[in-house]
Amino acid sequence: MRSRTTLADVAKRAGVNVSTVSRSLNQETSGQVSKATVNKIRKIAEEMSYSPNTVARGLRTRKSMTIGVIVPDLTNPIFPPIVRGVDSVLFSRGYSALVVNTDNNAEIENALFDSLMERQVDGLIIATGHTERSMITKYHNQGVKAVLVNREASGVPYPSVIGDDAAGITAALEHLAKLGHKKVLHLAGPTILSTASVRSNAFTNTAKHLGMSTKIIKATALSVSAGEIAMNKFLEANPKSVTAVLAGNDLLALGVFHALRKHGLRAPQDISVIGFNNMPFSEDFSPSLTTVSAPHFEMGVESARLLINQIEGKVTSPRKITLPVTLVVRESSGPVPKR
Amino acid sequence: MRSRTTLADVAKRAGVNVSTVSRSLNQETSGQVSKATVNKIRKIAEEMSYSPNTVARGLRTRKSMTIGVIVPDLTNPIFPPIVRGVDSVLFSRGYSALVVNTDNNAEIENALFDSLMERQVDGLIIATGHTERSMITKYHNQGVKAVLVNREASGVPYPSVIGDDAAGITAALEHLAKLGHKKVLHLAGPTILSTASVRSNAFTNTAKHLGMSTKIIKATALSVSAGEIAMNKFLEANPKSVTAVLAGNDLLALGVFHALRKHGLRAPQDISVIGFNNMPFSEDFSPSLTTVSAPHFEMGVESARLLINQIEGKVTSPRKITLPVTLVVRESSGPVPKR
């Protein structure tokens, strides 16, 4: 890389001290310099196409203007929209995002955290979903600024942004009830993940309230293959014991599709399937997936706003933002099959 | 953020100069310090949980250990795997990735480039696909180290990593030929995007070689909706004039599905459809999509390797790496319909 023009270069050409150049170029301090000088210097800086060295500035100001974004896995399609939402806010405020993937591995998460700290990030947006809170507590003890997104965060000292999972589950179950379903299976994610446990609890409560007969099975991960394995096992043990499946997220629902196909069953004719998230392309699955749509982009936006407010010491922002979700009815859910 | 322990803190506790601490902690320079001192200092640093300030180091060494990754849009599912491939290499070598989205907008790309330069990135991985080369030339003139990925790069002064698009198109067309198709439509992306033009040319050449009768239409973007619009228009103007469609990528193919459905046509019974990329979930579409699988993760890996070699002045690496692709046959392609 060629070396870029520095404040000193501009100062020399303008015949002034670097401090004057610095003050002229910065919005907040340019009032300390005469208008004539400011104009002259701005013009020269422009000509020399000066642009500040964020690294040097960060050293002095103790602000790197970068934010760490911790996700489990960027290839899970719900995270790119969140990241883009985050990014849209950060960029407009002069920040950049350093996105890292933990693969839900605590060891990796630790290493990544250290790496982010060494890079002097100004704050963290945490989208990993462990209910286990020791990591979060550790961050907080180190005085790290952070916001949690897409994960329940009770008893945790950080603000959070979540979708209204309970309302989503309720809407889905009411939809099933209206279609006549009485026996519903919940394919939950691992309860170590907070979204999984929240949705699972909501399922239990609402189903009881609606007078449904329920079963719950757990997948070992929020992935297609884990969903398929769990559903296969269920279908082998309890054929035809339920008329609908509510999956913990869309990936699990996709696993359910695979398992149904393997057992010669069709959705929704034999069994209705509902997912959660309305991830990209869920309308293009076979059948198109009825699911609860969560506003991932907006969640990213709100979490970034919350974090920046926290960093810049603005207004005390709300501790928790819950964004509304909506049920999207598609082909995979239908009336109870007639025997 | 609480202030962290610095070299000076460790030095004071150890009763030595910061320079000795610095040399002791760095692999390459620890030979200059006596073993006894190194051990003592390492122990103390450990106790004080010292970790280096990357910003300060970067200022002095003129290396930020961060890489800019420029993609059009992270929510396009082919990019997350590329980014994760890049990341896997970067992280193991101590680098971090700053991922930015251009939305194929030159103005935004310019602003992002400036922002990356201000952050002193050590290099760029460029996954945006404009055939227009002025931006690239500008980067090169500024002495920026870079690698191109997933885009043709002839006449450009940077190494590149691409999938073997021409071979993929050939495999797809040969597959169609074997199924008896003689009249094939190519739904190309905008030719301003390099992958689109490469695939389009390969289509023309191979189809001629196979003696097929061809038509080509262009979508205005590599998106589902653009594909749908273009295909709708085609179906209205030329109903039943082809028996197969080769789309420029999977998103366009999905658009084709939508258009077919709208016109009451089914794949593959009425018309065969083939995509390109084998993006995540393309096997779950309705029907599952026959497509050319490109090794996106590996492309990310190789591009990161190429870039780091370039940065660290290692072996002269090859100017161009072409990775093999494979045709994945699924439900959306079948024999020519009998009339």
Add this chain to the structure above:
DNA sequence: CTTAATCGTGCAATCGATTGCAGGCTTTAT
């Protein structure tokens, strides 16, 4: 017309690391 307040600019320290150079001490060779 003097004194005080204000304005504009420069000096120099600072952020936390890295690194060339110098010098004291030890070791080796003659």
Add this chain to the structure above:
DNA sequence: ATAAAGCCTGCAATCGATTGCACGATTAAG
């Protein structure tokens, strides 16, 4: 025993910005 060489370590400059303080010049007040 003495000179040469090598080994450790410290000093201080440096990377490129920001910012408290000081000082001379200008303006306002009395």
